[in-house]
Amino acid sequence: MEKKTDRATLTFGKSTSTLPSLLSFALDDWYAGSAGTALADSTTSRVSFTLDSSLDSVNKLELTAEEVAQRAGFDEDTVTHVAMAVREAAVNAVLHGNAYDTTKYVTASFETTSDSLIIRVTDQGPGLDPDTIPDPLAPENILRGSGRGIFLIKAFMDEVHFRQLHPGTELTLIKYRKPAQPGN
Amino acid sequence: MSMKVQTRQVDGVTILDLSGRITLGEGSVTIRDAVRDVLAKGSNKILLNLAEISYIDSSGIGELVSAFTTVKNSGGELKLLNLTKKVHDLLQITKLYTVFDVREDEASAVSSFNK
Numbered sequence: 001m002e003k004k005t006d007r008a009t010l011t012f013g014k015s016t017s018t019l020p021s022l023l024s025f026a027l028d029d030w031y032a033g034s035a036g037t038a039l040a041d042s043t044t045s046r047v048s049f050t051l052d053s054s055l056d057s058v059n060k061l062e063l064t065a066e067e068v069a070q071r072a073g074f075d076e077d078t079v080t081h082v083a084m085a086v087r088e089a090a091v092n093a094v095l096h097g098n099a100y101d102t103t104k105y106v107t108a109s110f111e112t113t114s115d116s117l118i119i120r121v122t123d124q125g126p127g128l129d130p131d132t133i134p135d136p137l138a139p140e141n142i143l144r145g146s147g148r149g150i151f152l153i154k155a156f157m158d159e160v161h162f163r164q165l166h167p168g169t170e171l172t173l174i175k176y177r178k179p180a181q182p183g184n
Numbered sequence: 185m186s187m188k189v190q191t192r193q194v195d196g197v198t199i200l201d202l203s204g205r206i207t208l209g210e211g212s213v214t215i216r217d218a219v220r221d222v223l224a225k226g227s228n229k230i231l232l233n234l235a236e237i238s239y240i241d242s243s244g245i246g247e248l249v250s251a252f253t254t255v256k257n258s259g260g261e262l263k264l265l266n267l268t269k270k271v272h273d274l275l276q277i278t279k280l281y282t283v284f285d286v287r288e289d290e291a292s293a294v295s296s297f298n299k
Contacts, residue, residue, distance in 0.1 A: 137278070143252075145250040
C-alpha cells in the first residue's frame with residue numbers, strides 16, 4: 001500500500017533561514033524529514049497540514065490545537081475548549097465528511113493573529129448543511145447517542161463558519177485572544 | 185491514551201472504575217463492551233466511576249447516553265460517580281447533567297440503587 005505523507009507548511013513572513021520556535025514541536029514530532037516552508041512575520045503565524053482520513057489525524061490536530069492555543073496565551077480552560085472544538089471538527093471531517101476514505105484528505109490551518117486564533121478544517125466529503133443538524137438539546141434528541149459535535153464546537157468557540165466547497169466543507173473556528181469590544 | 189476498566193461488586197452493584205479518555209476510537213467501544221458484559225452476566229445495577237477520566241469528547245458523551253438507555257431499557261439503572269470538572273462541565277453544557285443520576289460518594293451511590 002502506498003504510504004501517504006503528511007504535508008506541513010509554516011508561514012512566518014519572509015525569513016526562510018530557520019524554523020521559528022512556534023509550532024516547531026509539531027514539525028519535530030510529526031514531520032521530521034518532510035518538506036516544510038518557513039517564513040517570518042512579527043504579527044501573524046500560520047501553519048497548515050494535509051492529513052489522511054484517519055483517527056490518527058484527529059489526534060494530531062487536537063494536539064496541535066492544544067499547543068497553538070497554549071502558545072497564543074489562552075488560559076487552561078480555553079486551551080481545553082479550543083482543542084476539543086478542533087477535535088470535533090476533525091472528527092466531522094474524517095468520519096462524516098470523508099467517511100474514512102483513504103483517497104480523501106483533511107486539510108487544517110492554524111493562524112494566530114494579534115486578535116484571534118483562526119482554525120480552518122476542510123474535508124472532501126459530500127458537504128454539510130449546518131441548518132439540517134438536529135438540536136441536541138431538544139427533548140426528543142437529548143438521549144441520542146450522537147449529534148453533539150457541532151453543538152460543542154459552537155459552545156467553545158467565539159465564531160464558527162461553514163463554507164461549502166463542492167465537494168467538501170470548510171469549517172472556520174475563531175477564538176478571540178482578548179474579549180471582543182461591544183460594537184466591534 | 186487508551187481507556188481502562190476495572191470491575192468490582194459492592195452490595196449487588198457493579199462498579200466500573202474507568203480511567204483514561206472516552207473518545208471516538210478509544211474509550212467509546214470499551215465502555216459499550218463493558219456495559220454489555222455486565223448486563224450479559226445478569227447484573228443491571230451499574231455505577232460508572234469517572235474519577236480517573238481525564239477527557240471525554242462528543243462520541244464519549246454519546247456512549248455514556250447509549251449505556252444509560254441500554255441499561256434502563258433492560259430494567260436496570262446506570263449512575264455516574266465522581267465526575268471531574270471537565271466531564272461535569274460537558275454534561276452541564278449538553279443538558280445531560282440532570283438526565284443522569286450523578287453521585288459524589290460511593291457508599292451513598294451504592295445504597296441509592298433499588299434493592
